[in-house]
Each structure stands twice: as C-alpha cells, then as structure tokens.
Amino acid sequence: MNTEFTSKSFSLRILFSFSALLACAFSQAQTQTQLLWGDTHLHTSYSVDAYMAGNRSADPDVAYRYAKGKPVVHPYNRTRIQIIEPLDFLVVSDHAEYLGVIPVVMGGDFEQPEAGLFERAKSWVMINILAYLIEDPLEGTKRFTSLLPEPEIQSGDSRDPIAAAIEMGTDGGLESLGLINDDAARRISASQWSRSMQIADDHYQPGQFTSLVGWEWSQTASGANMHRIVLSDIDGAGAKNIDPIGSDDAPYPEDLWDALEAVSAATGAAFVSIPHNSNLSKGYMFAKRTLKGESINPDYANKRMKWEPVAEVTQIKGDSETHPALSPEDEFADFERFNFYLQAFPQAQGYQVQKGDTVRSALKNGLEVEDDIGVNPFKFGMIGSTDSHTSMASAEEPNFWGKVATDSTPSTKRRTDEDGYADGMQSFNGWNMSAGGLAAVWSEENTRESIVAAMKRRETYATTGPRIQVRLFGGWNYVEDDALSADLAAIGYAGGVPMGGELSNAPEATAPRFLVRATRGPMDHNLDRIQIIKGWTDTSGEAHEKIYNVAWSGNRQSVTGGKLPPVGNTASIESGDTANSIGAAELAALWIDPEFNPSENAFYYARVLQIPTVRHSQLDAIALGIDTPYEGPATIQERAYTSPIWYAPTR
Secondary structure, eight states, X not given: OOHHHHHHHHHSSOOSSHHHHHHHHHHHHHHTOEEEEEEEEEOOTTSHHHHHTTOOSOOHHHHHHHHTTOOEEOTTTOOEEOOSSOOSEEEEOOBSTTTTHXXXXXXXXXXXXXXXXXXXXXXXXXXXXXXXXXXXXXXXXXXXHHTSOOOOSOTTOOSOHHHHHHHHXXXXXXXXXXXXXHHHHHHHHHHHXXXXXXXXXXHOBTTTBEEEEEEEEOOOGGGOOOOEEEEESOOHHHHTTSOOOOTTTOOSHHHHHHHXXXXXXHHOOOEEEEEOOGGGSTTOTTOSBOTTSOBOOHHHHHHXXXXXXXXXXXXXXXXXXXXXXXXXXXXTOOOSOOOOOSSSSOOSTTOOOOGGGSHHHHHHHHHHHHHHHSOOTTOOEEEEOOOBSSSOOOOOGGGOOOSSGGGSSTTTSSOOTTTTSSTTSOOOOTTTSOOOOEEXXXXXXXXXXXXXHHHHTTOEEEESSSOOEEEEEEESOOOGGGGGOTTHHHHHHHHEEETTOEEESOOTTOOOXXXXXEEOOTTSOOEEEEEEEEEEEOTTSOEEEEEEEEEESTTOOOOGGGOOOOOOOOBOTTTOOBOTTSSBSEEEXXXXXXXXXXXXXXXXXXXXXXOOEEOHHHHHHHHHTOSSOSSSOXXXXXXXXXXXXXXXXXX
C-alpha cells in the first residue's frame, strides 16, 4: 500500500469512535481472541530487596487489589493510591531466593530448633544488626546495594560470569550474612510461598481477572543480569506442592529449563521463562555462545525456544529494544536508556552496550545462528512489564510510584551523597527509572490456560505504558482494502499468521504482505507513526536491519533515506498537559516488503510511536517548583513493540 494513501485516509477519519469500537469488538468475536493487559513482573514485601527498601506492608494481596483497581495504602508514604486503568492479569513474581524470609525474620515469628547454641546466638546478633540497619528504609536500600555482586566481569568479557563469581568468592548473597540456618529459611519460604499461592487463587476470577502463579529466578553473577520471570498456568493448590526454582538451586539458565521440564512432567502444568533487563546483561543474555562459553548447538537452541517464547523488552530499569550504538540509523533508538549495572559499583562510567544486550540484536543473532546450525535460539515474542518492587503495577507517567517504595514521592526519587547512597559516585535514582511497561496478550479467554497459551504461540506485544491496541498479520494475498476493513482480524487470521507466527516458501515473484493497525488507548494520546523493523541475513550469513515508515499522521512527506519530519510536540513542560491536536487516533497500512529476497531468512515487527508527552520526572519537577529534573528528559515518546513474524525459505 502507498503510505501516503494510508496516512491521509486515516488522518481524515474520526477513527476513535463508537463505530470503530464496534468494529474492534466484531473482529475479536470472529477470531475468538481478545486483548488483555497485564503485568508479568511485580514484587511485593516477600522479596528481599523490596522489603529492605521500604516495602514492609504491601503483600501479594495488596498487589492484586491494586491491579484490580481497588484503593490501597502505599507501603512507604502511607497515602491512598489507585491504578488509573485496572489490569486484566497479574503475576506476583517475588524472588525465589530467600522468598518471604525477611518479613518473618524481622517479625521474630520463627524457630530454628536444629541450630546449636552458638549458631542461634550468632543469628540473634545478625538479625538485630540488620533490623537496626534497615529501620530507616533509605538505609535499607543502601544496605541491600552493599550486597550486590562485585563486577569481576566487564561488558564484552567472554568468561563464564558464574564460574568467575565462584572463583572470586563473591557468589554469596543475603544467605551469607548468617541470619538463620538453611533449614529454617527453607521452612519459612515454603510457608510464605504457600500463603502467596492461596492469595493468588482467592483473587482468580476466570473471565474477569487472572492471577498467574510465578516467581523470579535471579542470577546476577559478576554484575551481569541474567534474570528470568517464571510463570505458569498451574493453580494455587498445585503450586503449593512445588518449590519455586531459584539461582541457588539452578545456577545456569539450562539448569532452570531442565528443572522446569521435570516440574512440568510431574504436574502437567505449562511454564514460561521470560528473560528481562537484557540491557544490563553485559552482552550475555542473547550472546551467540552459552554462559559457559560453549557454542550454541541445536539441543540448546530448541530447549531455549521451548521455555523462553517471549522476552521482556521494556520495564522500569530501562528499554531493551535497541541502542544508538547498535542501530545508528534508527532516529528513535535513544529511548529510556538505563546505563547502570546491578553490581556493587553501579555508576554509568564504563557502561558499554553489547549485541547480546538488546532484543533487536538478539533477533539478528538468532538468524545468524540459524544459518549456521539450522535452529534459531532467539525466536521470541515481545512483552513488557514493570518490575515494580512497591506491589503497585503503575506504568502510567502521571501515576508512577517508583521502582522501590522509597522512590514514591518527588522529593525522594533523587538520591544524594548526603543520603549515604551514592558514596561519591554517579548512581541511579528514581528519575533514571522508566514508568513502564505493560504486557499485551491476544488471548482466547481471560484464564490462566489461555494467557499462557498465547505467550507460547508468541501472540503478544509490549508497550512502554500506554494501552495502544496493535494488530499485525503476515501473508501472501492481502489486498489494500483489508487494512481498512472492520473485519481486519478475521481477514488476517484467514489469510496468514498473526504476530509471533512464521511464513515460508514464498510463492514465485511474491513478497510477504503485512497488515498492521494501531489504535490509541481510550485514555492515551494520539499516535505519530507505525514502523516495520526488518532484519535479515545475506548470502554470507551476516545480519542487517532496516526501518520502514508505513503509516503516519498528517500530511508529512517522506524525505531522503525514508525518514519523516517529526510529528511535532504539544507537551507543555510548564503545566504537564499534552494536547491531542497532532497525531492520529488510529493508523493502519498494508505494507509489502520492497526488498524481499525469498532465499534469505528474515523477521519483521511493528513499532508504534505515540506523540510526545510529559515524562514522570518532569511532572515531579513541576510539583517541586523546579525548572527541570536532575535526570531524565522532559518529554517522552512512548511506544509499542509487536512480536515479530519470521520468514524462512523452507520449513
């Protein structure tokens, strides 16, 4: 389709109308899928770091009530708060390591009869020291930061980060403090896990709200983030009979996948492992070698594809789609960068992005590996979530309650040397963080089974916070009028594959055709443009990328290099308001790859850009009566990323 035709057609229509909503409802009824919004990555007071950083009262029950739209009390500032738009599903994903132990230990309600007299005396001393240190939540944050790993591994290092940490003796964590013995810790964790599972079942309302069982596998050896969120369609009663698998039990991702295989076989439940914050992985998350430094073989690739069908592309600790150094031709690549590692010295100095850090490079790495061994280990879909440690799934810029409880107010988001936090070095704070993101799932029903099944088939996408509705289909025979049809979804499914799907065996002299439509959320701002990001490997096996503008608002004309003039900016950094006088409520296109080579492996995903709006840091600056925040841009151009559609010459 001619992009000028697309942009003009949709800029002239009043698309966010009752008729458009009816059309959307009709198409969903035809395809038996519905768009569900959720957060797959949320921590409560049961997580060690959340508790030590001031979340002493917001347990899983509070998290579910907030997600459902009920008013709750913030665990730090004690104000009444409420989500702007309730979620459809939520995963409480507390760290498996030491899960729920600290709240019980600090409450003194535990026993360790197997411990000797000396061990109990030592435990009493350490508990009281810790209680004193974390009495002030800011001190608690500092204390937890002191427990972060030493940075033996630098960005781009090829050594095994886990083996290096063990060799240097820095692989210990909170367990090394000697608060309680291992038997007592396991007993407490089992009890807290069981309680959390009961709460999840109590809040599960099939068809209305889904509470998915989950946890976080947290491996940050040598300061290289390899964390995964694990979620399942298992019910709470069944989950009580399993132990959440942590990095202390399964130190390598392969160990985690093997453990999930065993649990799945024993329970019949489906599990999904979701990598997150690849932007902080020092190149390890999506590298073309395993953490142990071994070449990726077909067995590893197939196992990874099975257990990790989606990846978390955006969240509070920054955006992981791409980076200016990796995508220099992408004018929108410099977005919500978080240049701090999760290590004892988190300063920005020395941060250096690697190809294994971003999902776009990962998708390209996957094509290169597939050319070599015949299997793509990085054929994953996109998802977003918050990683909030406040128990509040708050991804909205004007309703962002911080990463941790102590970042909940404008005056506390900024850390200073006087706080004893920065220790004279540049360090991250609440204004460096992002208010994002959200998980969008095209699911048959709002149930545990359907949501997990949608993730397994990769029919998911990510947003940085707004409720942008996006459809993407790929096929061979779509026509121009299909993009404007009220039956878009029915046409898309009947004639091809949705986001997350695969195409192959191109008909002679035929390029793939993509239907894409994006509509702003009912409480969000207008859209700037839709782009298709293509990646492919050439005859030498080298991967490339290119960005195509396929639909946009207004009468802008494409210029040299296929770029568009900016949409403009109606965001007021004085008032915090943004006018919807630019942009479009809805955009759509039929796009045909003009440079298609049927012999090359390729992927395609859509990126939808919203018009600029005021960032949460600038909203804080307005509230504080200062011109600009110390960190963070004044405005933000929020976006959505769909799962890719892959093409292969043969299947």
